[in-house]
Amino acid sequence: MTVRAILESKGRYIYSVEPDERLSAAVKTLSERRIGAVLVMRGTRLDGILSERDIVKVLADRGAAALDDPVHAVMTRDVVSCAQNDTVGEIMEVMTSQKFRHLPVLDGDDRVVGLISIGDIVKWRLREYEHEQQALHDYIKSA
Structure with missing residues (x-):
């Protein structure tokens, strides 16, 4: 299964x-939307990603004063991304080995076309598992 299939589903x-x-405004966005990361973009250009981990780290280091900082001072700049044709297995490997929970999806022109989270992958895998179980159940019933 590919990233494209997950994006089409979600x-x-x-x-x-x-x-x-x-940063305080970005924290509010994360809270209101109930999400774990936002992309940091200038127009259509991806500048970075801001995750809950980035926020926790800066708050632990500097305290509440960090909430007045601009997002660019806190965000992760070296963003690892994926492509729509990448397989779920490939992005699971990247997320696991590099300890990421969110990957921006870029097209061939480096435009952002989506964002995949570990939660999206877990939901997708559970759905696949349920379909496989149902198919096996139906097969056994018909035998």
Whole structure:
């Protein structure tokens, strides 16, 4: 199964913030949307990603004063991404080995076309498992 199939199933909507936006505003977006990361974008260009881990780290280091910082001071700049044709197995490997929970999906022109989370993968795998179980059950019933 590919990233494209997951995006078609879950949708391609992306939550993003501007690099100069205050961290407190980005935290509010994460809370209101009940998401674990937002892409940091200047127009259509991906500048970074801001995750809950980034926020926890800066709050542990600097305290609540960090909430007044711009997002670009806190975000992860070296963003690992994936492509729509990547398989679920490939992105699971990347997420596991590099300890990421979110991967932006880029097209051939490096435009962001989606965001895949570990939760999306788990939901997809559970759905696959349920279909396999049902097919096996139906096979046994018909034998």
